[in-house]
Amino acid sequence: MLVVEGVPRPDGPDAQQIVLRIEGMSKTFGATRALVDVSFGLERGTIHALLGGNGSGKSTLIKILAGVQPADAGRIFVGDSEFDATSITPDVSREANLRFVHQQNSTFGALSVAENLHIGRGFETDAAGRIAWSRVRRRTQALLDRFQIHARPDQLVSELGRATQTMLAIARALQDQEDAHTGILVLDEPTSSLPAVEVDLLFDALRRYAAEGQTIMFVTHRFDEVLEIADRATMLRDGRFVATVARGEMTEDGLVELMVGRALARESGVAEATPTGEVVLTCEGLRGGALRDVSFSLRKGEILGIAGLLGSGRSTLLQTLFGLTRPEEGQMTLGGRPLAPETPRAAMRAGLAYVPEDRVQHGAFLELPVTDNIGLTVLGRYFRHGVFHHRAERADSRRVMSEFLVKASSERARFGSLSGGNQQKVILARWLRREPRILLLDEPTQGVDVGARMELYGLIREATMRGTSVIVVSSEFEELERLCERVLVLQRGRVTAEIRGDDLQADRLEQLVQGGTDR
Ligand SMILES: Nc1ncnc2c1ncn2[C@@H]1O[C@H](COP(=O)(O)OP(=O)(O)OP(=O)(O)O)[C@@H](O)[C@H]1O
Known part of the structure; x- marks a missing residue:
């Protein structure tokens, strides 16, 4: 290459x-x-x-x-x-x-398009100092036209697609730029x-x-x-x-x-055969929130993928299993027994673990050292006769950090000082070490680089060999192809397709998620 x-060079031919x-x-x-x-x-x-x-x-x-x-x-x-x-x-x-659009919090879902474009910049006002909404709307419409954004000035931003939201964040960043x-x-x-x-x-x-x-x-x-x-x-x-x-x-x-x-050695990644272990988890006719009717079962050691657009119910499904949302109808069983966790704590006691999409907001303590963030779910291991063994905890953290390729100055580094991808690895490590019966992963490798990604797939697969079953939601279809034995396609709260084996290909998944049905 x-x-x-x-x-x-500043004075070279390309300088202009x-x-x-x-x-x-x-x-x-x-x-x-x-x-x-x-x-x-x-x-x-x-x-x-x-x-x-x-x-x-x-x-x-x-x-x-x-x-x-x-x-x-x-x-x-x-x-x-x-x-x-x-x-x-x-x-x-x-x-x-120079203008910047950061990944998170670049728009406010609960505010209108016009408000998003004017907040922080200032609204046009009338002679009495009141906001001149008709002028604000006109200016907003002009910006929407200029940036070719399909939205209305008074529409709530949460109603827009994610790409449109990003385009709005770009328009906000560029609106007052002197010269494009x-x-x-x-x-x-x-x-x-x-x-x-x-x-x-x-x-x-x-x-x-x-x-x-x-x-x-x-x-x-x-x-x-x-x-x-x-x-x-x-x-x-x-x-x-x-x-x-x-x-x-x-x-x-x-x-x-x-x-x-x-x-980098290309690892084939695709799991060989559908596991024949016993069924550990079942969901039957789940309804509630974004879910309209979801039924499936999961086997011991299986990695089941969930593909769907935003709003298809993919995250609600994981949250329902983890006791963050209660279903209105339907049943779940774990190990043959009814599963109806009222809280995440109850779900964890039953053997579930959940790595949410917004892991930093929901899953980490930015001000605490990496050690504490890794050890959080297994603290009991370091208490012996009422004494907390810090040295054992730190040694363990160092081992986990090297196993999970976490790059940080030491296990005592503040979690918030780690790069985004390394924060993700710490959170995955924390839950995988717990050896849960069911591991629920929402966008598990978001922000993780390609090299570390393969290693993380390997670690997730290793966990399944120790008996953990995994449900993984991902918008990267290649990730689902590499990692899963079977993938369910969710559309508007229903399972509309199930693919496995040779059919399990990223292109096919994309087609199905966009519209085609298989079942
Ligand atoms: N405020 C900080 N205090 C201490 N170390 C920091 C701080 N910010 C960044 N670092 C360290 O600097 C290095 C570079 O981090 P940076 O966030 O720039 O990486 P990145 O390329 O953006 O990574 P990623 O792809 O994971 O987002 C990392 O080792 C990180 O831990």
């Missing part, structure tokens, strides 16, 4: 094209070298992917550009202006025409957990913005997307610049190799 070297140039950017956190002398440039009007394994420094770089975290060293050139990377503030970043031709839009994992159709919608929009002259940098772990949309891709490894690769020179294997520094 041809590698385009780092930074064109370079709209943002980063030079010698470094940042350390205690003993962690998050960025080490990183230099690269973005060309005007291109879509540039920022890639790298978990903890390679992508978010740190973005936070420095946004002015929320100072670099230890480095310079940033935007057009003719030069900035010292150790002292960028959010205002300076804005003046430099010098503008740089930075998106942090905009596609994680978006189903394929939504990704297509978003990509169409990004291509349009780039064609208008906007420069776009986006972070992703999905290399298939990079091949589809990126003009260039820059790879970081352990905080260092590895390469910038041009479109046409990229291959998926080549990118993986740049990421891990060696070719």
Whole structure:
């Protein structure tokens, strides 16, 4: 694969094209070298992917550009202006025409489209200082037209599809930009957990913005997307610049190799045969919330996938099993006995474990060390004769961290200081060590890099050999193909298809999720 070297010289032939140039950017956190002398440039009007394994420094770089975290060293050139990377503030970043859309909380579901576009910016007011709603609505409609967003000004954002919500967040970020031709839009994992159709919608929009002259940098772990949309891709490894690769020179294997520094053995991943273990869990005619009628059974050691669009009932199903939502009708059994957990605690006592999609909000203590976050579900193991054995707990954590490839300065590092993908690994490790009878996973590898993903699949599979059964919800159909023996397709709260064996392919799943029925 041809590698385009780092930074064109400021006076070189390509200089006109370079709209943002980063030079010698470094940042350390205690003993962690998050960025080490990183230099690269973005060309005007291109879509540039920022890639790298978990903890390679992508978010740190973005936070420095946004002015929320100072670099230890480095310079940033935007057009003719030069900035010292150790002292960028959010205002300076804005003046430099840099705009950011972060993965989470970029829109407010409970507010209208118009309110989302105006909050933080200010609403137009009349002479008496009251909000002039008709002007606000007109301005909103103009923005919706300009960004080609299919929504109404007074529509609630929670009613919009996920891609449309992201497009709205982009419109919000860009609405007051002086000049799209010098503008740089930075998106942090905009596609994680978006189903394929939504990704297509978003990509169409990004291509349009780039064609208008906007420069776009986006972070992703999905290399298939990079091949589809990126003009260039820059790879970081352990905080260092590895390469910038041009479109046409990229291959998926080549990118993986740049990421891990060696070719990654392709693991077949697909489970051989349908397990013949006894049925451990059954659901019969479940209704309530998004569920209209769901029946299925799960065998011991089986990995069952659930595919469906947002709103199909996929997360409600896991929440019902875990005692977070009560079904209005229907029965569940576990090990032949009725299962009707009224609380998550009751579900855990019965042998269930649940890793939610929004794991940081619901599943972790950001201020506590990694050790505490890993040990949380097995604390009893470290009490002996009324004494808590911290050393045993820490040694155990170190072992689990190495088994689950968690990259952190030590087991005492604050959980919140870990990179997103590493936080996910800690939470998975925590629940897998409990050896639950049933493990419920919602988007288990969201934000986890391709290398670690394969290892996590291996660890999930190992757990099934010890008797755990797994139900996994994922919007990545390839993940379901690799991990599961059988997949149920949910549409509007009903199981509309069940596929296994040779039929279990990502393309087929996508078709079924979009509409076709099999049962
Ligand atoms: N506030 C902080 N305190 C201590 N260490 C930090 C802090 N922020 C980041 N780090 C460390 O810096 C390194 C780079 O993290 P960063 O979040 O930039 O990685 P990333 O490439 O975005 O990873 P991911 O793909 O998992 O999101 C990691 O080792 C991380 O633990």
